[in-house]
Amino acid sequence: MNAIADETTRQLETAARAARAAAGALARAPRPAKDRALAAAAAALRARAPEILAANEADLAAAEGSLTPAFRDRLTLTPARVEAMAKGLEEVAALPDPVGRVLAEWTRPNGLLIRRVAQPIGVIGMIYESRPNVTADAAALCLKSGNAVILRGGSESLRSAGAIHACLAEGLRAAGLPEAAVQVAPTADRAFVGAMLAAAGLIDLIVPRGGKGLVTRVMREARVPVLAHAEGLCHTYVHAAADPGMARRILANAKMRRPGICGATETLLIDVAVAPALLPLLVADLRALGCDFRACPRARAIVPDLKPATEQDFATEWLDAILSVKVVDGVADALAHIRRFGSEHTEAIVTEDAAAAREFLDGLDSAVGMWNASTQFCDGGEFGFGAEIGIATGRLHARGPVGLEQLCTYRYQVIGTGQVRA
Amino acid sequence: MNAIADETTRQLETAARAARAAAGALARAPRPAKDRALAAAAAALRARAPEILAANEADLAAAEGSLTPAFRDRLTLTPARVEAMAKGLEEVAALPDPVGRVLAEWTRPNGLLIRRVAQPIGVIGMIYESRPNVTADAAALCLKSGNAVILRGGSESLRSAGAIHACLAEGLRAAGLPEAAVQVAPTADRAFVGAMLAAAGLIDLIVPRGGKGLVTRVMREARVPVLAHAEGLCHTYVHAAADPGMARRILANAKMRRPGICGATETLLIDVAVAPALLPLLVADLRALGCDFRACPRARAIVPDLKPATEQDFATEWLDAILSVKVVDGVADALAHIRRFGSEHTEAIVTEDAAAAREFLDGLDSAVGMWNASTQFCDGGEFGFGAEIGIATGRLHARGPVGLEQLCTYRYQVIGTGQVRA
Incomplete structure (x- = not known):
């Protein structure tokens, strides 16, 4: 020394x-x-x-x-x-x-x-x-x-x-x-x-x-x-049984309310069953707010002018007006993606199906799991704590x-x- | 490597x-x-x-x-x-x-x-x-x-x-x-x-x-x-208002039930007001159980054949049939000794005075503070947990x-x- x-x-x-x-x-x-x-x-x-x-x-x-x-x-x-x-x-x-x-x-x-x-x-x-x-x-x-x-x-x-x-x-x-x-x-x-x-x-x-x-x-x-x-590499998962209007409102808020905070959504996961009808609407909403995209091949087959995503894109906390997009085959596939790329911060599912929501929330290891709410609610003030000194994603003492x-x-x-x- | x-x-x-x-x-x-x-x-x-x-x-x-x-x-x-x-x-x-x-x-x-x-x-x-x-x-x-x-x-x-x-x-x-x-x-x-x-x-x-x-x-x-x-450098403090019979039963158990466990008492603190009457009885009880002593000058003035304690003795977790003994001038003095030499594991006060007990318990930084009970109760089974994997004395996640x-x-x-x- x-x-x-x-x-x-x-x-x-x-x-x-x-x-x-x-x-x-x-x-x-x-x-x-x-x-x-x-x-x-x-x-x-x-x-x-x-x-x-x-x-x-x-x-x-x-x-x-x-x-x-x-x-x-x-x-x-x-x-x-x-x-x-x-x-x-x-x-x-x-x-x-x-x-x-x-x-x-x-x-x-x-x-x-x-x-x-x-x-x-x-x-x-x-x-x-x-x-x-x-x-x-x-x-x-x-x-x-x-x-x-x-x-x-x-x-x-x-x-x-x-x-x-x-x-x-x-x-x-x-x-x-x-x-x-x-x-x-x-x-x-x-x-x-x-x-x-x-x-x-x-x-x-x-x-x-x-x-x-x-x-x-x-x-x-x-x-x-x-x-x-x-980091807060947060996911919003639009399930097959999502209310389309709610999914649009939640995703726009989760991504674009303040793209630079740790609870902002970085990746959209969307079920293959609803992607053809819903993904174009979600993309149009976000584009109107100035958001850009990095999308998997299945998403690009639905909205061809999305930029292609690399594997590294799914591991990136953008903190910016960019959204990674991945079409998935249901809850298990969404959870597998989150386990591989997530940071155990906050993930949300949008669905009207209580059993799917339960499966998703129980399957997460993240500090915070949300059902039909914006990931941007991960905040001490919003939780009712009055104020926060930070957000924790470790396994001991305190999480969230x-x-x-x-x-x-x-x-x-x-x-x-x-x-x-x- | x-x-x-x-x-x-x-x-x-x-x-x-x-x-x-x-x-x-x-x-x-x-x-x-x-x-x-x-x-x-x-x-x-x-x-x-x-x-x-x-x-x-x-x-x-x-x-x-x-x-x-x-x-x-x-x-x-x-x-x-x-x-x-x-x-x-x-x-x-x-x-x-x-x-x-x-x-x-x-x-x-x-x-x-x-x-x-x-x-x-x-x-x-x-x-x-x-x-x-x-x-x-x-x-x-x-x-x-x-x-x-x-x-x-x-x-x-x-x-x-x-x-x-x-x-x-x-x-x-x-x-x-x-x-x-x-x-x-x-x-x-x-x-x-x-x-x-x-x-x-x-x-x-x-x-x-x-x-x-x-x-x-x-x-x-x-x-x-x-x-x-x-380590478990635990203290039992016999306060001026202790019930003498209770103090004798608790100290004998806290020290000698199993001297080798981490919740065993290693140091007796005793108020100057009761030491002349009570210390000879406590020493006699423990001697009958095979315990030896390392005592401060004021304790040796009361029971002259106690071995003298060095400062290092008060910092020693004996895990054996040896007890350090210190005469103190009340709750604040007892707390100061514990802060200096203790390991923030378990400390007990014996007293009939609720205000003194409150002052002692509130003044501790230890994982466990006890009032009128044996320090050997610091145990997952005794706490009702069924079993324990250990005892923690850190400040985060879990204590005790x-x-x-x-x-x-x-x-x-x-x-x-x-x-x-x-």
């Missing part, structure tokens, strides 16, 4: 130890204190908006020349975006406290009362790209769920993140909570990300948020558990939208009257 | 891919098929007991000379132990099916019905030492929870494990389930363990079972999520005893009537 990495590791260890100490206090903080901190941070965001916008302008100026228009848009803050961050903090304050919920409770024949109680995970490491608002959103969710957090945003956004963090620190102070509960990386050195990923025992959970490159690097290198999805409840673990409290074990 | 490691990695990959395919069938297998497989495997264990005992004798003969008496006892099978394994399979068959349980269900304002449903994790890697019965116990829990499993027992027990595995394979065949759902390592090469630990994406979860050396190696090296505890429910993850099923997202 070189000297810079050594120094960065020391900085991470210092931050993580302070976070651990703060996590203890935060885990036991009553709801009003956490809500007060969020409200005070929202007030500080509004009061300090000019400083935040100035810091953001400095970030933009420093990165000038190396930014794509999309990147520049993600990095840019406006008065409206600062206000949205403040509102976001207030919305999280209004959500129920996930800590201390009794998740299960039972009494054993010997009289022992066993209670499973939600508690914070501990110290969370948040690694994200250059959306400054993630600094406020992620901090709010961690704070409300009683977790300390170390935030490491994209290096292009560090001035903006620092100015936003100052508001969160002000909120924590106002509520008498330890400031170290929300920290930003003390260095712009990229080695800090590596130090976070290696910090088993110091950081309990890493949540990466960003493009596939960032997330797969985090998943590959982390020695700390990770909650994330690398990760909200306040999923940022908790549990412990047992066993209450006896002097029982000893036989 | 050398040639042996390359070959071992290929063997693991072949096994894991077969396990993945089998996991799909097992995840969707109805309860009667899984129970039939377990019953048939139990029958096979009884029918093939002579073969199993012969394989075990060959294991014992091959290891002769290098075995400690305790190791030899763990490795040895007897007709009674084979019968206990068969009974264990039947007991798991009788447990409820954890797969498909609806864990939560709610309807959104737009009419979407959202259902969180338990499903198997997928492919589990079990790494254990030379107790042949773990082969049957772990396979049964994985099978019942719909998970495929790759079992890698200690190299000294591979013949025994192979003979037991043949019975499980017979059970799977009898029930029409894929044999690859339960596999034993195809090689005695120790590199196979390394290949399992590196198999991110192929194996979903590693469960190590054995001594601290094995478990910490697994935790340190694994690229796959691990559910485990490295890991039974059938904890061997499941969940997925969402979202049921609509044509909803699209605004």
